[in-house]
Amino acid sequence: MIEEQLLRLKLDGWCVVDAVIPEDEVRAVRESVAAATDRHNRPDAPSKIGHRTGLINYDQSFAPYLAAPRFLSLIKALLGSHARISFTSAMINYPGNARGTLHADWPFNQHNAGHIPAPYPDMVAHVTTLWMLSPYRVENGATIVVPGSHRMETNPSAANCGHDEAVPYPTEIQVTGSAGSVLVMDSRMWHAAGANRSDEPRVAMAIRFAPWWLNLNGLMPGAKERARLQKETGLRENEVEAVKRDVFAGLPAAVKPLYEHWVEHERPSDVEPGENAGAER
Numbered sequence: 001m002i003e004e005q006l007l008r009l010k011l012d013g014w015c016v017v018d019a020v021i022p023e024d025e026v027r028a029v030r031e032s033v034a035a036a037t038d039r040h041n042r043p044d045a046p047s048k049i050g051h052r053t054g055l056i057n058y059d060q061s062f063a064p065y066l067a068a069p070r071f072l073s074l075i076k077a078l079l080g081s082h083a084r085i086s087f088t089s090a091m092i093n094y095p096g097n098a099r100g101t102l103h104a105d106w107p108f109n110q111h112n113a114g115h116i117p118a119p120y121p122d123m124v125a126h127v128t129t130l131w132m133l134s135p136y137r138v139e140n141g142a143t144i145v146v147p148g149s150h151r152m153e154t155n156p157s158a159a160n161c162g163h164d165e166a167v168p169y170p171t172e173i174q175v176t177g178s179a180g181s182v183l184v185m186d187s188r189m190w191h192a193a194g195a196n197r198s199d200e201p202r203v204a205m206a207i208r209f210a211p212w213w214l215n216l217n218g219l220m221p222g223a224k225e226r227a228r229l230q231k232e233t234g235l236r237e238n239e240v241e242a243v244k245r246d247v248f249a250g251l252p253a254a255v256k257p258l259y260e261h262w263v264e265h266e267r268p269s270d271v272e273p274g275e276n277a278g279a280e281r
């Protein structure tokens with residue numbers, strides 16, 4: 001099973017791990033994540049999108065599933081045994097939301113202050129996982145991917161990529177799946193949010209993983225390194241708030257190693273209360 005998933009990730013750039021959250025448990029997680037996102041929605045979220053970064057501070061209903069062996073063993077096979085979480089974000093795509101632009105995720109997205117400049121090397125350096133808390137269907141805006149695009153050395157967020165980020169790509173597809181499944185993809189993959197043409201919100205989480213050696217400091221609100229990157233490039237950066245100590249203390253033992261590097265007060269002393277950076281990509 002894992003061999004097949006790894007082959008798909010290598011050749012196509014993505015695969016789906018089914019039922020990471022069991023069918024009879026996913027509704028409770030969906031409702032909990034949606035309620036936390038409603039309560040703590042970012043004021044600068046794009047139109048018809050609910051968004052909350054640092055979700056782990058506001059809701060822990062999904063935490064036990066992060067260590068599901070069928071899921072975590074795949075992440076570790078891709079990024080090594082010290083893989084850790086870089087982003088924990090909730091996304092609610094409401095009916096009528098517009099299709100997103102085609103892009104690769106941080107740190108390959110060239111719009112971000114902290115990015116690996118294109119042309120970048122061909123290696124797995126960051127993994128994006130999209131958790132389907134609602135079933136992903138074509139009508140409700142299932143994520144659009146361009147299979148094989150992760151092997152490109154650039155992506156449509158770069159001005160000279162050769163493909164306009166606003167234009168659909170001819171071979172793109174939408175990844176559908178049942179609630180509780182997780183789309184795992186190389187963060188270099190060209191992808192976009194689909195338009196939700198249904199009458200129900202599509203609730204999902206973007207949980208991203210980094211190897212231990214990837215510098216995440218630019219994501220921490222208030223960090224000097226973050227401020228310098230933004231000033232020197234004139235570009236924005238995503239932000240991921242520190243995990244609160246009491247939240248961390250309550251996480252399952254198997255999940256703690258995934259968040260330990262981001263716990264408040266265990267960060268470098270240059271961190272001060274921070275600014276807000278806009279929607280992440």
Ligand SMILES: O=C(O)CCC(=O)C(=O)O
Binds near residue numbers: 100141143194206281
């Ligand atoms: O909402 C989606 O389907 C895609 C989200 C996305 O583009 C991202 O998280 O980078």
